[in-house]
Amino acid sequence: MNPVHAGIIGIVLLIVILFSRFPVAFCMALVGLLGFGYLVSPQAALNIIAKDFYTVFSSYGLTVVPLFVFMGQILFYAGISRKLYDAAHAWLGQYKGGLAMATVGACASFSAICGSTNATAATMATVALPEMRRFKYRDELATGVVAAGGSLGILIPPSVIFIVYGIMTEQSIGKLFMAGILPGILLSALFILTIYIWVTLSPKMAPRTEKQSFKKKIRALTGLIEVIILFVLVMGGLFLGIFTPTEAGAVGALGGLVIPLVRRQLTWQGFLQAIYSSTLTTCMIFMIVAGATVFGHFLAVTTIPSVLSAWVVELPLPPWAIMIVVMFFFFLGGCFMDALGMILLTIPIFFPVAVALGYDPIWFGVVIVLVTELGVITPPVGINVYVVSGIAKDVPLEIIFKGALPFVLTLLAYLIIMIFFPQIALFLPSFAAY
């Protein structure tokens, strides 16, 4: 059997066992081990698996992950999410559909301390849903906006996906973070616009709520000053090249711990929960990366990535058309799989293609994140939708998917904009020192 055929069998086998509820990380490690053993030698495969796990676990680059995860967790357990929502509510609540808009605003700002979509969706579902329901918002709008807004978590820095993408493709994490800012703000604005159009077309979705006094608005903001300072310090230091990403993460984590301690908002229990869920998330991510590394070694010996990218470049199609096919593939995958697993699995295959087509690797990272955001709110496996339904147990899944649909359309339109205007992502990183 030639290596390419063995590779295709490996990929098919991987897809099959992925559906057996075997953790994604284990699937990749297992198929990688077997495939490498078959193509090279069993002894080489045995050597490489332990070495890969060790190298990934002790990688300095990946130490960013536990630090930023902890920063988000500790601020969450200190109740920052509530404050973010209250502030957004005070400023946007008076408009038609304002609570839904406030939810997008709160999601966007929570994304600035949190790097995952489901954590953002879960947090905002617990905070914003009861509020929207209290004001008689329709379920599809209320749940759809939380699911969609939560997807901002991986676009606005810090973002676990950007960290891992940066490490796998040897791109600067600082630049990737920077590349996520403008697209993130623009997408939040588009989500708000979507809500505006939606409630204008169908006013019964969202009754108007009363206007808050200016004093209340200012007071809502003052509760957030420290968090804003922390974000500016961490991201600013990273972009100016004062900190490495790991150092920025550590400063953020310590700051995230000190703020609620000074304000007496953190219990010992909350601290323990934050640190336990951080080690758990870290372990989950490190294992996926390790599994993907083993699988990536197998893919490399199958020569599929280079054969595929050589073939794609020869295709009589314009690069943007090939890009759309690649995106469609990511979208399909994202419908069935978790974002991180999907991205790690496909980067070794599609990253060389994107580079061969002459696309900027940073831009490609942003686009992949956008496609993944689509995946988390589309059926059948929209992870965010499941998260929201886990919290709003009385709302049927179909209603949430229906509610997320307008945002899916917005995201699709936005992807097309990104293909033709890559500057949206590449403008800020062009100033990055690091």
Added chain:
Amino acid sequence: MEMLFFKKTVKLLSSFFNLFASASLAAMILLTCIDVSMRYFFNRPIAGTYDLVSLMGAVIAAFAMPYTMLMKGHVAVDLFVRRLSTKTQLVVETTTHIVGMLLFLTLVWQSYALASDMKTVGEVTPTLLLPFYPVVYCMSVCFFVLCLAILVNLLDIWLKRGKK
């Protein structure tokens, strides 16, 4: 009775390991912050921060493995298996858990071998010249406890079925 004792022991051990991982995370935050401030305010960074932080990362991930497994913290595709009959689900779950244990027993064995190799060759970290091998031995132990955690999860699945 013995099974209950086994479950309790593994759970306790996993929590203890996770506590160690948590302590390592706290140490990582403190060490990095002290290093950054020493560098900016006194122009005297702490030598070897890079080495130590990398090793601490390995300790966090490795020692959190059994706990993460018990808490079912890993991402998996649930969509298909959920629709199968309980009996078929049981077959699938039993198979995947056994395969999982085999996979990580391989890692117990291979990381032990890797650690022994590293010890013989004398591989050390770049600045502090700390030996790598103790961490790799620890990883081997963690993989073993992970196997036990997978076994506990499998036992739970069977016990739940027994109750039904």
